[in-house]
Amino acid sequence: MDVQKERLLELLADQTVFGLSEEELMGLKQLKTQFPEWENDVSFELTAASINLTNLDISKEMSANLHAKLLVAADDFFNQADATPTAINSTPKIVETVGRSVELEPKRPFWQWLGWAVAAAACIALAVNLWQTRSRPQPEIVSKTPETVQTPTPKPQLTAAQEREQLLATARDVVQTTWTSPTDKTKVLGDIVWSNERQQGYMRFRGLPPNDPNREAYQLWIADETQNPKTPISGGVFDISSTGEVVVPIDAQITVKKPKAFNITKEKPGGVVVSHPSKVVAVAAI
């Protein structure tokens, strides 16, 4: 191996571990022109990544809030990719910084989106106008300022799981706690999120046994500090049809002010007005 190649490897290794100075970076660029097969080499970076993974403790989980933010970021990312179909697979602009290549996605300025929106509205207006003029008897021509045609955009129907993520991402006062079995406190059945401000919340279950809707139903009870403990608030009656992950919206019958615990009981179909502790199948305390 010649001296030049040896220097190239040294610089690639140095770049990966410590980064390079401007001068070294220039040297590396020059060497890469002599050895173009090394232009896109990531073997040193993969090696460092493997070392970085050794003995990594991955038991700490991200917060639910961060998880929700990621889902929102993913939506944004893919919506942008849909608008520019080649975004995902295209080669992003590469900008060299000291010791590292940073890939930048060109940001689309707001006015560009506005331009598209105006163009789309104009097309819709034109289409409506054409339809009206060709399908109806021609009215008398009157001088009139054309009205803006407003086409209501149908709101996408979100699943309960998506609504839950949205609540987590946008509500400021969300409390979250996990379901446990009353007989086995270590057995986690899922979690519950609740926002007092919005009076909105969702239960998420994994492994809660499906019920026969003709014979029984699950019912949520919300223990509120401001309520008599003997009369918890009913949070809705629901069925479970799958042992997989199920998200159920909470349907509180009255305003929840200070929730301190949530209980699930198994009742007759349609639910009951007063339950009994023996019927509790899952509990979640705040």
Place this chain on the structure above:
Amino acid sequence: MAQAILKRIGSGDKTAVQECINTYGGLIWSLARRMLSNSEEAEDAVQEIFIDVWKNAGRFDESQASETTFVAMIARRRLIDRMRKQNRQPNIDSIEDVLVEPTENRNQNIQTSIEAKEAAQAMKNLRPEQRQILHLSIVQGFSHQEISNALDIPLGTVKTHARRGLIKVREVLGLGNLEDIQEATV
């Protein structure tokens, strides 16, 4: 199957995103928490890293590495950029705290990827000073100057140990060729 996630994202399959977050969230979060000092900053970094992962998903080459290692590589790039741009210190009190030999997992067989397992084995076979410097630089995020000061050895020697150690591990992982090693260790 986990290893197909990036390909699916690369081809625009939105349903793979949730799987991607579930599969690599813990990994990326752990890497971010290890290198960044506060959790808010780590949260920002995790979001940036995931976007980088989605953008680069189409570039994943399964013949080179596992998805886990590819994701860890992208995470490391972003975390180092953040540390260097903001001149941040690694997320530990002092370098003296990590000068001892790195502790192993309770169960050494538990590694996050095949490459991580092989890298752990390769690190064991390095010279102690190479292993120590690679650990301080790559795992803990210390600069060559900080390592030089802490170990009281010249900067050039720090770089040489890191370079040689990295090239050896690269070879063990099958990412380099023997010629590189022989030349670099002479």
